[in-house]
Amino acid sequence: MHNHFFLKRGLSTGVALLLTLTVLLPFAFAGQPPEAGKKGILLVAFGTSEEKALPAYEGIEAAFRPALEPGEALVWAYTSNIIRTKLNRQGKKVHSVDEALDALAEQGVTDLSVQSLHIMAGEEFTKLDRLLQSNAIQHPGRFRTMRLGRPLVESMDDAQAVAKAALHAVPSARKSGDAVLFMAHGQDAGRCDMVFAGMNAVMNSIDPLAFMASVEGYQRIENIIPILKEKGVARVWIMPFMVVAGEHARNDLAGDEPDSWASLLRKEGLTVFPVLRGMGEIPGIQDVFARHAAESHDDIVNPKIKFTAE
Numbered sequence: 001m002h003n004h005f006f007l008k009r010g011l012s013t014g015v016a017l018l019l020t021l022t023v024l025l026p027f028a029f030a031g032q033p034p035e036a037g038k039k040g041i042l043l044v045a046f047g048t049s050e051e052k053a054l055p056a057y058e059g060i061e062a063a064f065r066p067a068l069e070p071g072e073a074l075v076w077a078y079t080s081n082i083i084r085t086k087l088n089r090q091g092k093k094v095h096s097v098d099e100a101l102d103a104l105a106e107q108g109v110t111d112l113s114v115q116s117l118h119i120m121a122g123e124e125f126t127k128l129d130r131l132l133q134s135n136a137i138q139h140p141g142r143f144r145t146m147r148l149g150r151p152l153v154e155s156m157d158d159a160q161a162v163a164k165a166a167l168h169a170v171p172s173a174r175k176s177g178d179a180v181l182f183m184a185h186g187q188d189a190g191r192c193d194m195v196f197a198g199m200n201a202v203m204n205s206i207d208p209l210a211f212m213a214s215v216e217g218y219q220r221i222e223n224i225i226p227i228l229k230e231k232g233v234a235r236v237w238i239m240p241f242m243v244v245a246g247e248h249a250r251n252d253l254a255g256d257e258p259d260s261w262a263s264l265l266r267k268e269g270l271t272v273f274p275v276l277r278g279m280g281e282i283p284g285i286q287d288v289f290a291r292h293a294a295e296s297h298d299d300i301v302n303p304k305i306k307f308t309a310e
């Protein structure tokens with residue numbers, strides 16, 4: 001009798017609870033909908049105002065499109081104020097990084113993948129990293145995640161892939177005995193010279209007549225000319241080791257000015273073949289950038305910075 005009484009009571013309580021849950025649960029879920037999430041990609045480049053250089057950016061964008069579903073956002077930002085101002089005057093508006101982040105938030109992006117289109121983690125990449133961090137602090141909770149992809153030459157694997165892709169892009173009219181000389185931008189201080197020394201070594205191990213020098217920094221054209229002479233090179237293909245074939249490629253590399261690389265090499269009696277093709281136009285290079293975006297776990301809005309016990 002005792003047991004029976006409690007059993008009956010227990011049953012009715014259970015039924016009542018079940019009924020309550022059936023009625024209330026949909027409301028509970030309605031109050032906290034599972035966050036759907038909208039993905040966005042932000043491509044950050046130095047920028048160019050040279051129309052002929054744009055196929056590089058278009059090629060890179062095409063390599064990123066497959067990562068997006070229809071309706072998801074892909075936005076560009078140029079870091080160069082001079083170039084943005086120049087384009088603005090021509091009625092071609094391009095975002096700064098801050099403006100691009102505003103635009104992506106307005107489009108309802110929750111999970112953002114930012115890809116640096118820099119050649120290496122030099123001055124410009126460091127600024128971008130800092131800028132994203134300070135933007136995230138200024139706008140807490142605006143994005144659920146914000147992953148930053150590393151620049152082009154970040155590892156030995158990258159150097160191998162980049163060297164192969166860049167050498168493959170040299171026109172097939174190149175004959176054996178012809179050298180290839182790549183023009184990197186470089187910078188006067190910082191780790192750039194070290195990265196290019198490594199890049200040059202990898203390039204050279206694949207192709208003994210492939211060389212690199214930079215506009216700024218340690219390894220200049222003046223250092224390469226004696227090596228070309230020593231190796232008995234008579235013809236040299238010159239190509240930008242920059243994402244776009246912009247101002248530097250058109251003037252400092254291939255231009256008619258007496259101090260352009262083409263002029264300096266010609267003065268030494270070499271036959272020069274300029275290749276005005278930005279690295280961003282090369283599919284193997286586009287792939288490295290896309291891979292870096294896909295592989296990035298560097299979430300700027302949820303930093304899990306922790307030194308392990310070791």
Ligand code: CO
Binds near residue numbers: 248
């Ligand atoms: Co420059």
